[in-house]
Amino acid sequence: MNSRSFVRHLAFLLRPPVAAVAPLLAGCQTVKVVSEGVAAVGVATGQITEEQAQSIVRTGESLGSAMEQLTPENEYWIGRAVTATILARHPAYDRSDLNRYVNLVGQSLALYSDRPETFGGYRFLVLDSDDINAFAGPGGLITVTRGMLRLCRTEDELAAVLAHEIGHVAHRHGLKAIKKSRWTGAFTTIVVEAGKQLGGADLAEAVRAFEGAIGDVTQTLVNSGYGRAAEREADAAAVRMLRRAGYDPHALIAMLEEMDRRLKPGGLDFAKTHPDPTDRIREVRSLIGGLASVPPPAERQARFAAVMRGV
Amino acid sequence: MNRGLVLALLVAALTAATSAAPPETMSVQVRSGQVRASASFLAPVIAEAPYGAAMAVEQRSPPWARVRLADGRTGWMHESALTRERLQLKAGSADVAAGARAGEVALAAKGFTQQVEKEYRQQNPALQFGWVDRMETWAVTPAEAAAFLKAGRVTPAGGDTR
Numbered sequence: 001m002n003s004r005s006f007v008r009h010l011a012f013l014l015r016p017p018v019a020a021v022a023p024l025l026a027g028c029q030t031v032k033v034v035s036e037g038v039a040a041v042g043v044a045t046g047q048i049t050e051e052q053a054q055s056i057v058r059t060g061e062s063l064g065s066a067m068e069q070l071t072p073e074n075e076y077w078i079g080r081a082v083t084a085t086i087l088a089r090h091p092a093y094d095r096s097d098l099n100r101y102v103n104l105v106g107q108s109l110a111l112y113s114d115r116p117e118t119f120g121g122y123r124f125l126v127l128d129s130d131d132i133n134a135f136a137g138p139g140g141l142i143t144v145t146r147g148m149l150r151l152c153r154t155e156d157e158l159a160a161v162l163a164h165e166i167g168h169v170a171h172r173h174g175l176k177a178i179k180k181s182r183w184t185g186a187f188t189t190i191v192v193e194a195g196k197q198l199g200g201a202d203l204a205e206a207v208r209a210f211e212g213a214i215g216d217v218t219q220t221l222v223n224s225g226y227g228r229a230a231e232r233e234a235d236a237a238a239v240r241m242l243r244r245a246g247y248d249p250h251a252l253i254a255m256l257e258e259m260d261r262r263l264k265p266g267g268l269d270f271a272k273t274h275p276d277p278t279d280r281i282r283e284v285r286s287l288i289g290g291l292a293s294v295p296p297p298a299e300r301q302a303r304f305a306a307v308m309r310g311v
Numbered sequence: 312m313n314r315g316l317v318l319a320l321l322v323a324a325l326t327a328a329t330s331a332a333p334p335e336t337m338s339v340q341v342r343s344g345q346v347r348a349s350a351s352f353l354a355p356v357i358a359e360a361p362y363g364a365a366m367a368v369e370q371r372s373p374p375w376a377r378v379r380l381a382d383g384r385t386g387w388m389h390e391s392a393l394t395r396e397r398l399q400l401k402a403g404s405a406d407v408a409a410g411a412r413a414g415e416v417a418l419a420a421k422g423f424t425q426q427v428e429k430e431y432r433q434q435n436p437a438l439q440f441g442w443v444d445r446m447e448t449w450a451v452t453p454a455e456a457a458a459f460l461k462a463g464r465v466t467p468a469g470g471d472t473r
Contacts, residue, residue: 071398072398083443083446085438107451108451111456112467116391117389119342123449124446124449207430210427210431243468245467297463297464299463303463
């Protein structure tokens with residue numbers, strides 16, 4: 001990489017204090033390094049001063065911690081690729097009446113979330129898998145297994161599962177899983193005018209960063225889980241959403257109790273990625289407070305039973 | 312100074328204070344931002360604004376924001392469709408020309424885009440993007456959502472779709 005393109009990359013890395021730093025480096029004709037370790041290498045080879053290096057490190061750090069650097073459009077493309085990856089493991093369950101029903105429940109609920117609008121909107125798809133699981137693809141592409149649907153005894157319980165996943169999307173939990181080290185690749189990809197195409201090396205770098213980010217999110221969804229704090233946030237979002245929409249928030253407790261009965265510790269699905277249901281049940285109960293549980297009316301239960309036949 | 316004059320001055324001062332607040336500019340952060348006639352998803356859509364478009368926000372009434380359109384009409388957008396961040400500008404649009412004049416660079420290729428996905432898809436043919444494309448066509452309109460909830464006797468707490 002020549003020094004001009006380094007400055008070009010670096011200017012991007014250093015946004016927003018571009019104006020202050022870029023002229024400083026523009027005069028530095030011999031700098032040839034970029035990405036992680038840039039400051040240390042620069043100082044070691046005498047190409048930049050310690051003071052300049054500190055400035056790079058500071059801005060680099062603030063960028064690294066900022067998930068907000070991803071635009072809603074970036075989130076959308078990440079969500080598509082994450083969902084395409086999940087679908088390579090668990091095939092789609094091709095039953096249009098069921099998928100339509102799940103979308104009606106899910107998209108109706110999403111209107112009552114704290115983030116009803118995302119770049120591409122919320123969409124739901126059933127996976128042909130006996131595992132008990134559901135995945136929140138960034139941006140709102142939510143997938144749920146047949147195994148999870150079989151656990152639901154009412155539309156309200158299905159709503160509780162979907163509301164929890166919408167809560168993960170609304171809080172952007174998936175994006176938070178992306179390792180800081182990916183940013184370097186993602187954000188040093190270049191500055192071009194909108195609509196122009198990336199060139200060979202820049203495109204390859206962007207694709208590498210993309211691949212890494214997709215891996216981080218998928219790994220979190222499928223294997224490691226978001227962690228206790230994120231699950232608590234998603235549960236709280238679900239209770240708010242269910243209540244506002246008019247579903248019974250106690251259905252979330254009923255689902256957690258059912259999962260507690262069915263899931264084996266050390267199991268390969270939901271058990272692996274979610275904290276102990278008993279802790280969550282206690283917390284959800286306190287969020288609901290004294291609100292009485294209401295059984296679903298006959299019309300609701302009838303349409304639920306009809307569409308779930310054969311699942 | 313009589314009481315009437317004091318009151319008149321007070322009213323004038325208050326009016327000046329509220330009208331002097333300039334509208335805040337926010338960007339549309341969804342693919343197609345819908346501007347509605349009133350603050351509800353069930354209200355008719357009176358205009359659509361593309362991703363990145365700058366909107367003049369005149370009033371915040373969470374979770375809704377009243378925006379003024381270029382033709383002078385006003386409408387309502389849900390706050391989740393707007394951001395204070397300045398998003399990428401469309402190639403060839405007037406915004407790009409203005410941005411270039413102001414010495415700003417449009418950060419279009421930042422991060423991940425359609426072009427990156429295309430390349431990624433070619434490298435990973437086993438990934439099921441076809442199903443993702445199909446799933447994206449399954450939109451439910453707010454009116455369909457309201458009808459669905461009503462048919463199942465699911466009664467929103469506010470009495471209406473937000």
